[in-house]
């Protein structure tokens with residue numbers, strides 16, 4: 001068992017940390033509140049190769065794995081810049097295309113993922129399906145060689161910033177007549193694709209949208225993979241990277257909040273000569289949150305290591321546990337940090353309460369804590385499914 005990063009991973013961590021700190025949380029909040037995007041940070045991270053660390057070298061990437069991408073996500077978040085698009089574009093979309101796309105699709109899309117110039121967002125959630133993807137109502141029909149997509153998606157992050165959206169739809173199996181999932185790479189400016197922004201209570205430069213697909217016409221090669229059989233494995237291949245990188249961002253955010261609070265409580269004095277951090281009522285909750293964050297970090301390390309070793313099933317269990325633990329730890333850390341800062345905790349200046357909405361959402365999305373507990377109950381504990 002080895003808990004050390006390799007020298008290259010250590011260097012990556014230090015370099016991403018330095019980049020994140022140069023921008024910092026005030027940059028992130030300023031972009032969010034002015035309706036802007038973190039374009040400068042994204043582009044610089046892309047140029048430096050951090051967004052393409054997990055893309056194979058033959059397509060211009062860093063040739064690393066999910067461990068490296070998790071490092072990037074964690075360190076940017078630990079600098080106060082949790083970039084949600086890192087989860088949807090390099091983690092989900094690049095993995096799906098790398099693992100299940102045709103060679104033509106790999107050549108077309110992976111170099112753009114490698115340098116961050118390409119952003120592809122991900123659309124699975126629907127108003128009438130939610131956690132139950134078996135109920136997806138977005139349908140893809142053949143029309144000659146083309147495909148026609150119709151349906152509705154909700155909470156889709158970053159569509160306004162992306163060139164493409166990877167849409168999960170259903171197609172009719174010619175043999176059985178049953179609907180099965182298929183993934184399509186849809187240009188965000190395609191005719192028939194419209195969107196409206198959702199008002200969310202999250203301070204983030206990345207926004208969520210409702211998407212409407214009204215007979216969106218796509219060429220045959222918009223389908224990910226050689227045939228419709230690629231659909232289900234392609235969909236599943238995005239899940240582990242999604243869970244592990246979102247967990248890494250949660251841990252980074254937790255670290256950020258605890259660091260802000262610890263700096264404050266170590267120097268703030270309101271009772272004579274002692275800092276408020278000397279009081280265990282202040283220090284213990286912070287210490288408890290730090291323990292929870294570190295536990296989540298260990299689980300991410302395990303999940304990413306299993307994934308990079310090609311042990312997908314075990315990575316699935318560890319990735320779900322990492323996502324659960326990190327979601328809870330991040331929410332605890334931010335809430336505890338706000339409390340430890342007192343009134344300052346609620347100000348924009350101290351940059352902690354600005355994360356309350358994001359960490360709360362991290363217990364719901366991209367997979368809710370309840371659905372993870374269902375997964376663990378069924379697949380680890382052998383319990384019957386209730387739904």
Ligand SMILES: Cc1cc2nc3c(=O)[nH]c(=O)nc-3n(C[C@H](O)[C@H](O)[C@H](O)COP(=O)(O)OP(=O)(O)OC[C@H]3O[C@@H](n4cnc5c(N)ncnc54)[C@H](O)[C@@H]3O)c2cc1C
Pocket residue numbers: 088121122123124125126129130131132154155156157158202208361364365366367368369370371374387
């Ligand atoms: C900030 C944010 C960004 C998002 N970005 C994207 C994106 O980019 N792309 C995308 O496709 N989606 C995105 N989502 C959607 C997200 O994945 C869903 O919100 C999530 O999967 C839950 O689905 P739902 O909201 O429909 O909740 P529902 O499925 O309606 O569930 C509501 C509640 O019931 C619980 N519940 C449901 N079924 C069960 C059950 N069987 N057992 C126990 N409890 C259950 C859930 O855990 C939840 O607490 C985003 C959401 C948020 C908040």
